[in-house]
Amino acid sequence: MSRHLMISSDCHAGLQPGKYREYIDPQHRKAYDDQVAGQIAQFKESAKAFMVSEFADEWERDKEEGLTGAWDSDRRNAALDADGVVGEVVFPDGLTGGNSPPLGAGLTLPTDCDSQLQLAGARAHNRWVADFCSLAPARRAGLAIVPILQDIDAAVTEIEWAAKAGLRGGIMIPSMWRDHPAYHHPRYEPIWAACADLNMPIHTHVAAAPELEPHPGSIGIYITEVVWWSVRPMWFLIWSGVFERHPKLKFLVSEGGVDWAPSLLKMMDQRFTANRTNAKMGDFHKNLSMKPSEYFDQNCWVGSFLTRDEVEARHEIGVGNLMWTSDYPHPEGTWPDSKNLVIEAFRGAPEEETRAMLGGNAAEVFGFDIDALAPLTERVGPEVAAFEGD
């Protein structure tokens, strides 16, 4: 192939507030109607804090047509084509501050909502995204929102539904469990087992973090620690033996960069290996047959924009464990400059490694058919020759 296959393992889509109504179970439509106005007001408030209006206005004015691809299938394909992107995993929350799944479902899960309503909101989005992905099934691996903290049986039912509905992107779980049992609790075992059996990858996506009073520093603090909260579930799964019991289970963290990975993996392996500083802890890892970094290598992936620094760190993390993301249509991502940015970041890396990180790993994990996508790749992908040089 003369061009690279680019699959973004983290894009976003969603309907505008109010538009989810037909996807909501009838018994929850009144609650849905009641919350739409509040949802709009809350998003405006949150947009003030996290996307200052000057920036938002300029961003939205420039890119109006591309941004409608958050819910318009044809415009989405056109925007991705122009950006060189052939395949994508479709997360919720199409636009920052704009269109999040209703009733408290969405990237910042868990929110303080009625858990039945939250599940109803998640199911509404899941139904919509399944429809949306069916409009371009070779390109889109949809992902279901599954609030797993409250009702385990209902969560398993939703995972089974999502698998049948073709949402091969897998499921997104809450990064934080708040007052619910933490993820090393055996109560979650049916969730892990269902995802392993149905080949549904499990995702966390950076967004949720403890709420901070808005004193000076709060935003800097939030953006310093937010990644940690989405990576945290990973070491609960590793140490509690979830990947030992389910060697084919896949876990991904998106939009947290990769800088945290080498020191975390090194540290966990040190903790795992008996030495003078942990001998007093006893035989605490008898449930694991491998080192933590080996479970990471076997079961975990990291989705990131992959800057040049991150590409250079690939061997410390694992070429097979990295996936490029554009974050379309979010403003912090690489869209609409993805081709230039990846060429800049990957230039000089061995072609096979570039191929894996740009799309090959995602194709394998999410079951994209590379042959079916080849014609589109040859039309819109970045030319392999452009990656030569230093």
Next chain:
Amino acid sequence: MSRHLMISSDCHAGLQPGKYREYIDPQHRKAYDDQVAGQIAQFKESAKAFMVSEFADEWERDKEEGLTGAWDSDRRNAALDADGVVGEVVFPDGLTGGNSPPLGAGLTLPTDCDSQLQLAGARAHNRWVADFCSLAPARRAGLAIVPILQDIDAAVTEIEWAAKAGLRGGIMIPSMWRDHPAYHHPRYEPIWAACADLNMPIHTHVAAAPELEPHPGSIGIYITEVVWWSVRPMWFLIWSGVFERHPKLKFLVSEGGVDWAPSLLKMMDQRFTANRTNAKMGDFHKNLSMKPSEYFDQNCWVGSFLTRDEVEARHEIGVGNLMWTSDYPHPEGTWPDSKNLVIEAFRGAPEEETRAMLGGNAAEVFGFDIDALAPLTERVGPEVAAFEGD
């Protein structure tokens, strides 16, 4: 000097349960008496989880005489002499599972205790450790436990008392604030101001972390994330401008290793610098005149055993920001093999850099009189020549 000055910036001392009685304010002695039995039972329980009895028995059998240095001044001096250590910062909790300050004060602050009683327990320990340090004032920089979460005025009073009592090690604050306001809250400003004015360094010490239900994996999870909880206050202070307002304030994290530092500092600087991924956040760092890593360099230090790997990473962190610790008399530290271990770790490093990390930095931060300690250094310190080679 033909020998290196070794100052451990993190040693521990404390009385056995029951022995703090005379240091407790009379009105709290009944509460103290009531809790001593419970304290002993709780420590035994905790010792089971965190220091398996087989290991503990062997450790304590071998080192009985040295371990009594947790409260016996002469034996402590003898143990430190034999270990090559001339000066020390004296933290609470002399023995793992043994003798912690009473009434819920101690390394795992904040515990769920009556806040008045916790303060009484802290004050009892602070009085004792001031007496204990006065028996060897040139060698010992005592450190006061100050529960700052509840009563700010009382905390400031205790800091002023500690400074007058010669506890030049500074204060230890809770790593976690639980349901209290986080450390970027302006309510804590009198604490930071008092510590800056009185030249009292502020410490967190790795120990507290969220309580986990004891399912398989819980210990691995605890030792993976415990460091993060003690480093966390540092970025609350950096981002909220505490070091901008108090450029001479000193903040230290002990026993968390150093592996977390390079990627954290790099990440915070990236977050600080406007770029495409954070432009939407607005002008959130207008209260800071420097990059986060520059505040770290100016105001923060890291205390660690300093393995060879950690010494090799010294330039990524800052030679001036690292302090060696022995953790005497805890079993996870370098005692009683400190001399051999530091020679192994520092061999081949430039002499001036070794001098700074082994003792020079601590001397400067805590006001140790190097000249007064010179005769002892020349008697017990490791020979500079032993550090030559690769």
